[in-house]
Amino acid sequence: MTRYLVKRTLWALFVLSTVVSAVFFLVHVAGDPAAVALGPRANADAIRDFRRIKGLDQPQLAQFGSYLGVSPCVRRDSPDFHDGAGYCGLLQGSLGTSYTHREDVAAVIGHRMPRTLLLGVMAMLFELLFGVTAGIVAALRRNTWADTGLMVLTFAGISVPTFVTGPIALFVLAFLLGWFPMGGYGVGFWEHVRHGLLPSMILAVGGAATYARILRGELVETLRMDYVRTAHAKGLAPRTVVVRHALRNALIPIVTLLGLSLPGLVGGAIITEKIFNWPGLGMLTIEAINKLDVPIIMATVLMFGVLVQLGNLLADVTVAALDPRIRVGERG
DSSP states (O other), rough: HHHHHHHHHHHHHHHHHHHHHHHHHHHHHHHOOHHHHTTTTTOOHHHHHHHHHTTTTHHHHHHHHHHHTTOOOOTTTTTTOSSTOOOSSGTTTTOOOOOTTEEEHHHHHHHHHHHHHHHHHHHHHHHHHHHHHHHHHHHHHSHHHHHHHHHHHHHHOOOOOHHHHHHIIIIIIIIOSSSOOOSSSOHHHHHHHHHHHHHHHHHHHHHHHHHHHHHHHHHHHHHHHHHHHHHHHTTOOHHHIIIIIIIIHHHHHHHHHHHHHHHHHHHHHHHHHHHTOSSHHHHHHHHHHHHHHHHHOOHHHHHHHHHHHHHHHHHHHHHHHHHHHHHHHHHH
């Protein structure tokens, strides 16, 4: 198991480093961060000084090495810059200074991260609540109108993207009916939760639909197994047979999918936060892209990449723990 875990961790680090490298060079191709940060009224001298202070006048390879912390710092606004001898990159624990927020990127990320995590945790809870419930009901009522209706809804939930369901839900449930706030974040924890109910439910639609379809299929097959028939023959209550015997085995694929759902929640959070004006990492990412705030863009890509890789790693480890054949195959 240890060898399997080390191998998956190394692969996650390789993927993460590849993504970060690609985004770094692509961002610099998109335009001049100095001109965008200073605005259209900035003169040539101000743009030149900005580029010199931020190290943008150096070759891209030098900037990238400085960002990673493997080559001398090129950012003259960094306290670690000492005539090109200091280091001020990721290996030194520095994410740089935001061009637009004028403060340390770690502080900006630290302010926004809990908001995105709150939205993601709430969405995951809604995925499990709605997905598992719908899957159980559909399996126990298979080939009835309830089964058909739930499967149609799950198909729609998987097919319709967030940027369609989000505005519709915001208009109908918040604007017309007034059941939820019209976006925003609120003040205080319980206000944060209240404002996050609708966006987290929209964010959970795709995952809940996937869980429902998978659980329905697994539970239908499990209910046909011999040991379930034996439990019925022994006179056990139908509820006991379903909960203690059939459902426990049918939930195994759902457990393995929990880790894989994290990348979907992370990617969907960018669109969902924009629709509902939720001030998290997704909104910060969009703002940074519009303003070519390179340190913020790189930091959010890094954070999202870490979350995605952690989710994938969690899924791999869970599958390996549940199925020893995978570990045996890796050793072979």
